[in-house]
Amino acid sequence: MGNWADLTTGKRIKHLRGSDLTQQGLADASGLSLALVQKAEQDRGELSVGSLLKLASALKTDVAVILGQQAPRRGMSQDIRAALRQLSDAVHESALGEWEGIDDPSTVEELSAARDRAWDAYWASDTVMVSGYAAKVLMEGQVRYVSATGREREQVGAILASTYRVAASCSNGFGQRDLALSALTSAKHLAKGADDPVMTALLESTLSWIYLRGANLPRAVTVAERAALAIEPSFSSGSRSQLLAYGRLMISAAVAASRREDEATADDYISQAHAAAARLGRDEKLYGTNFGPTAAKTEAVGIHVALKNYGRALQLASQPDMKQLPQSMSKVARNRYKLDVALAQCAAGLHDRAADTLIEVGLDAPEWVKHQALPGVIGRRLAKVSTARVRRIGDVIGVPLIA
Structure with a gap:
């Protein structure tokens, strides 16, 4: 097969499809037209991010693999693979009650601090630290949870739910959908026991993102809509935590609607998010979630x-x-935004600025950028102007952008 990054996108799709799945079968599984699949394998035209997500889901792979940014089954570094394995063990063993040997679990305050560090590490794109802190909270927290009563049990339940959520978010970012869903299932069970509607709403926001990454766009919209309706605040008297959760859900719905190219619906949702942000008046963070005017x-x-x-x-x-x-x-939020700006710059013919923005992102978050779809999309568009420059950019950021 040769070097995976040296293949064209069309050849990578054809290889991933294999001989067991026809082009019509891939079209049916992805929800795309047969003509689009044929054009994709022949490297004719450009694939939208939405089409790439649908193809990746149907081929049970990641967009970064289709674009050649990482090879099948070996795109992650050894550290990342080990961290995700540790995270998977903690998610499943803690939920199953396999926590023997933990005789003196951390206090509620210590568990809360470790949970916060896991979220800080997630937003800093430090997967190894996310795994380490989350594993500690999930294992020790479950030990404390089963013996706790009253207010302490509610507190530990909320800490565990939030930690399962960061595990789900981290896993989903690397395309580990099954692990993400397992973690979120445990989180939702605990959130019910904690009787925390805001936490429940934020869990639904994460579920919407899982569906979005899996290219199930109608489901992504429906989940966010349903949760937003359940927690919709009064803009005159709603609590700040309600406004934060509602605004974040409106963004989730707007993003999913935009991927469906439903402009009217996306505009409606993002206007609701702006209204919630204006009511908050400043950026705030709750349970690892950031929302406000900047978001x-x-x-x-x-x-x-x-x-x-x-x-x-x-x-x-x-x-x-x-x-x-x-x-x-x-x-993570900063660089995700910059990738959007780089794509817009590229589409507007501002190729030098797009290239500079892409380099900024690659140097700031080298491991994170390998698992994003947009760098490859931007690279292919820049290659129409200068393939040599795109190869240099790929060398600088450590991500092959074109074959």
């Missing part, structure tokens, strides 16, 4: 990019308060 604005840019409203996206990105993002914005 609403940066996500709006990405939504307009998905809708191919590139001029509108760049107009939003050029506003004074968007040129200097707040220090509180996480590495």
